[in-house]
Amino acid sequence: xxxxxxxxxxxxxxxxxxxxxxxxxxxxxxxxxxxxxxxxxxxxxxxxxxxxxxxxxxxxxxxxxxxxxxxxxxxxxxxxxxxxxxxxxxxxxxxxxxxxxxxxxxxxxxxxxxxxxxxxxxxxxxxxxxxxxxxxxxxxxxxxxxxxxxxxxxxxxxxxxxxxxxxxxxxxxxxxxxxxxxxxxxxxxxxxxxxxxxxxxxxxxxxxxxxxxxxxxxxxxxxxxxxxxxxxxxxxxxxxxxxxxxxxxxxxxxxxxxxxxxxxxxxxxxxxxxxxxxxxxxxxxxxxxxxxxxxxxxxxxxxxxxxxxxxxxxxxxxxxxxxxxxx
Amino acid sequence: xxxxxxxxxxxxxxxxxxxxxxxxxxxxxxxxxxxxxxxxxxxxxxxxxxxxxxxxxxxxxxxxxxxxxxxxxxxxxxxxxxxxxxxxxxxxxxxxxxxxxxxxxxxxxxxxxxxxxxxxxxxxxxxxxxxxxxxxxxxxxxxxxxxxxxxxxxxxxxxxxxxxxxxxxxxxxxxxxxxxxxxxxxxxxxxxxxxxxxxxxxxxxxxxxxxxxxxxxxxxxxxxxxxxxxxxxxxxxxxxxxxxxxxxxxxxxxxxxxxxxxxxxxxxxxxxxxxxxxxxxxxxxxxxxxxxxxxxxxxxxxxxxxxxxxxxxxxxxxxxxxxxxxxxxxxxxxxxxxxxxxxxxxxxxxxxxxxxxxxxxxxxxxxxxxxxxxxxxxxxxxxxxxxxxxxxxxxxxxxxxxxxxxxxxxxxxxxxxxxxxxxxxxxxxxxxxxxxxxxxxxxxxxxxxxxxxxxxxxxxxxxxxxxxxxxxxxxxxxxxxxxxxxxxxxxxxxxxxxxxxxxxxxxxxxx
Numbered sequence: 001x002x003x004x005x006x007x008x009x010x011x012x013x014x015x016x017x018x019x020x021x022x023x024x025x026x027x028x029x030x031x032x033x034x035x036x037x038x039x040x041x042x043x044x045x046x047x048x049x050x051x052x053x054x055x056x057x058x059x060x061x062x063x064x065x066x067x068x069x070x071x072x073x074x075x076x077x078x079x080x081x082x083x084x085x086x087x088x089x090x091x092x093x094x095x096x097x098x099x100x101x102x103x104x105x106x107x108x109x110x111x112x113x114x115x116x117x118x119x120x121x122x123x124x125x126x127x128x129x130x131x132x133x134x135x136x137x138x139x140x141x142x143x144x145x146x147x148x149x150x151x152x153x154x155x156x157x158x159x160x161x162x163x164x165x166x167x168x169x170x171x172x173x174x175x176x177x178x179x180x181x182x183x184x185x186x187x188x189x190x191x192x193x194x195x196x197x198x199x200x201x202x203x204x205x206x207x208x209x210x211x212x213x214x215x216x217x218x219x220x221x222x223x224x225x226x227x228x229x230x231x232x233x234x235x236x237x238x239x240x241x242x243x244x245x246x247x248x249x250x251x252x253x254x255x256x257x258x259x260x261x262x263x264x265x266x267x268x269x270x271x272x273x274x275x276x277x278x279x280x281x282x283x284x285x286x287x288x289x290x291x292x293x294x295x296x297x298x299x300x301x302x303x304x305x306x307x308x309x310x311x312x313x314x315x316x317x318x319x320x321x322x323x324x325x326x327x
Numbered sequence: 328x329x330x331x332x333x334x335x336x337x338x339x340x341x342x343x344x345x346x347x348x349x350x351x352x353x354x355x356x357x358x359x360x361x362x363x364x365x366x367x368x369x370x371x372x373x374x375x376x377x378x379x380x381x382x383x384x385x386x387x388x389x390x391x392x393x394x395x396x397x398x399x400x401x402x403x404x405x406x407x408x409x410x411x412x413x414x415x416x417x418x419x420x421x422x423x424x425x426x427x428x429x430x431x432x433x434x435x436x437x438x439x440x441x442x443x444x445x446x447x448x449x450x451x452x453x454x455x456x457x458x459x460x461x462x463x464x465x466x467x468x469x470x471x472x473x474x475x476x477x478x479x480x481x482x483x484x485x486x487x488x489x490x491x492x493x494x495x496x497x498x499x500x501x502x503x504x505x506x507x508x509x510x511x512x513x514x515x516x517x518x519x520x521x522x523x524x525x526x527x528x529x530x531x532x533x534x535x536x537x538x539x540x541x542x543x544x545x546x547x548x549x550x551x552x553x554x555x556x557x558x559x560x561x562x563x564x565x566x567x568x569x570x571x572x573x574x575x576x577x578x579x580x581x582x583x584x585x586x587x588x589x590x591x592x593x594x595x596x597x598x599x600x601x602x603x604x605x606x607x608x609x610x611x612x613x614x615x616x617x618x619x620x621x622x623x624x625x626x627x628x629x630x631x632x633x634x635x636x637x638x639x640x641x642x643x644x645x646x647x648x649x650x651x652x653x654x655x656x657x658x659x660x661x662x663x664x665x666x667x668x669x670x671x672x673x674x675x676x677x678x679x680x681x682x683x684x685x686x687x688x689x690x691x692x693x694x695x696x697x698x699x700x701x702x703x704x705x706x707x708x709x710x711x712x713x714x715x716x717x718x719x720x721x722x723x724x725x726x727x728x729x730x731x732x733x734x735x736x737x738x739x740x741x742x743x744x745x746x747x748x749x750x751x752x753x754x755x756x757x758x759x760x761x762x763x764x765x766x767x768x769x770x771x772x773x774x775x776x777x778x779x780x781x782x783x784x785x786x787x788x789x790x791x792x793x794x795x796x797x798x799x800x801x802x803x804x805x806x807x808x809x810x811x812x813x814x815x816x817x818x819x820x821x822x823x824x825x826x827x828x829x830x831x832x833x834x835x836x837x838x
Contacts, residue, residue: 027712031751032381044750047461048454085378085507094529158563165560171532274557276529289712
């Protein structure tokens with residue numbers, strides 16, 4: 001109970017910070033600049049601006065705006081986007097599946113590839129194979145995300161023409177009714193998400209590889225591994241049947257920690273590949289100083305991290321009786 | 328009351344057109360039906376007057392395909408549209424419009440004078456941000472005509488309000504108290520040549536189909552799609568045949584696509600302006616000589632050629648771009664002349680702050696040019712909203728900006744400095760000159776085109792002498808298109824208030 005109340009207080013602090021943070025940025029949500037030289041042709045007379053300020057409560061005191069925001073939150077109302085004239089909750093519901101599918105797929109890929117590399121490297125720690133695998137995966141993941149994204153886009157989409165140049169799906173494609181249509185739609189989305197997911201997956205491989213490598217290296221002298229070898233199993237069987245299941249705990253913990261950050265979006269990758277996820281929405285909202293969208297996105301990602309941390313603490317309490325008694 | 332014919336309107340009595348030297352008609356006189364036109368345009372939100380995005384000009388152009396206005400513009404000037412003719416009272420206060428009898432809405436209901444009167448009344452409570460319609464006192468339907476009374480004479484009314492304000496169906500909106508959150512299925516029902524068939528808000532894509540019942544005839548482009556394409560992918564997407572029409576501000580696309588037999592490049596009139604806003608209340612820029620010295624010190628031709636990678640269109644000191652209807656060709660101009668700049672500064676060494684967007688490359692080129700005459704330029708690179716905020720607060724000396732909206736009716740020259748426009752590029756307009764403001768007020772109320780032209784030309788002379796803003800150069804936009812699918816049309820002074828887009832709805836109509 002004490003744990004829960006601590007997290008509730010923390011969540012309230014997060015709500016307040018999320019409210020004030022966008023308002024601390026210089027700029028005004030009614031400036032409507034697209035900043036590309038074509039922007040800002042809107043005349044926006046002083047009286048029209050005053051009407052819009054009143055409509056979005058921007059002319060009210062900060063306390064009143066905060067009160068409206070909090071009462072809206074209690075009703076589950078995230079407000080109306082100023083730059084898009086659409087309910088923020090609708091925008092998030094539209095965009096969330098894109099970010100989730102992109103990041104979950106890339107996370108699973110990173111975990112699978114990273115675990116394989118880490119297992120292979122840590123099985124014989126200190127050898128040339130270990131050094132080569134560890135350093136090469138580290139080097140690959142050290143490439144800045146935007147460079148990797150641009151490189152893959154230039155190679156896979158512009159150069160070879162195997163993948164689309166932009167977007168999360170083919171817009172106005174043929175009917176997606178029926179099983180064939182759904183399958184075709186799924187394949188189309190997978191085709192669009194291949195390069196962005198690959199970018200994120202490559203970027204995340206190294207961390208999983210290092211965690212797995214260290215955990216694997218620590219298993220080498222476990223008596224049950226010696227016993228498995230003594231039974232006559234070859235090294236491959238020992239690794240896959242006996243070592244890998246024992247890596248599940250550190251890998252799952254690490255996976256869970258990364259999962260908490262998923263809702264933060266993949267800003268750079270979504271921007272480069274024009275994937276209509278939360279990252280791209282946030283990027284556009286920052287440029288437009290769209291307070292309601294920014295508040296909602298910050299809130300969502302902060303609460304996701306808090307929720308995961310809360311769940312991890314609950315699991316630890318289950319596993320560690322001393323912590324449970326302290327609570 | 329004076330009745331205006333189409334010829335008179337084009338000739339300029341309604342406070343608009345003067346001469347048309349820049350008009351370039353590229354539209355093919357084709358009657359062949361085009362099944363599909365795919366345009367790389369921005370996500371502009373739900374395309375109706377209240378929910379369309381106010382950022383960038385993509386929204387109102389999209390709205391113009393779905394909704395009609397009282398007047399419109401072709402390549403030669405203002406033309407009648409929903410209003411077949413109109414008359415103006417001698418005092419310039421009352422406008423009486425005759426409405427086309429055959430116009431019908433997308434849902435089959437006739438579009439009547441009641442809808443026109445309702446539209447202007449409704450906008451007084453729920454403004455359409457792309458037009459300053461608050462000058463309208465009342466709009467009343469009288470038989471087959473609509474009588475619009477203004478609060479004051481306004482010479483730009485026919486072009487800037489009559490030609491921009493979308494006419495909305497009364498039966499859709501009369502019961503709607505909050506049009507920003509209205510979700511009715513008919514919220515994009517207009518009477519324009521295209522019907523909104525589908526909007527994909529996630530991908531920012533639109534599918535518009537030709538309105539077969541359109542009162543001016545069925546459009547020749549059967550389906551118009553607008554798809555959000557990132558700027559970096561535009562050239563590749565057009566090359567691959569995924570897009571038929573797209574724009575680029577960079578002249579190098581002409582070279583990149585030179586070997587492409589399918590695609591052509593259309594150069595728009597130079598309706599984009601790159602300029603420095605000057606805080607004329609802050610020393611040392613409160614001295615005219617310093618402002619003139621800066622203008623002489625900058626090699627604007629070199630800056631323009633370096634940035635646009637194309638032929639330079641050095642800016643007019645009077646702000647109004649060359650090749651546009653209101654341009655005064657007889658102004659003091661400031662040739663690149665460092666010696667003259669040093670002479671004006673009389674050996675003084677100055678340090679001046681410039682607020683600019685972080686991605687603007689022009690300031691880097693300006694630093695050594697100004698250094699050469701004794702001015703140290705300190706560039707404060709910020710993001711666009713921060714720049715606008717600093718300019719609004721007057722917390723700047725020079726402000727770098729680039730925008731459009733300088734090709735249409737010239738009343739913006741008054742509105743910027745009168746504080747009537749509160750948009751991003753009007754920020755930083757700090758200039759107190761009684762004669763200039765007097766001329767501004769007078770031209771805004773003058774209906775006689777020749778008389779108004781003289782007033783606007785004099786305003787440009789003052790701007791050129793006083794330099795409250797230093798125009799660096801004007802940019803064209805390069806429209807990549809497939810001529811088999813689309814023939815661009817250069818609108819007189821740009822669409823609406825100077826938008827250099829070639830897909831004027833006339834270019835999509837049969838005739």
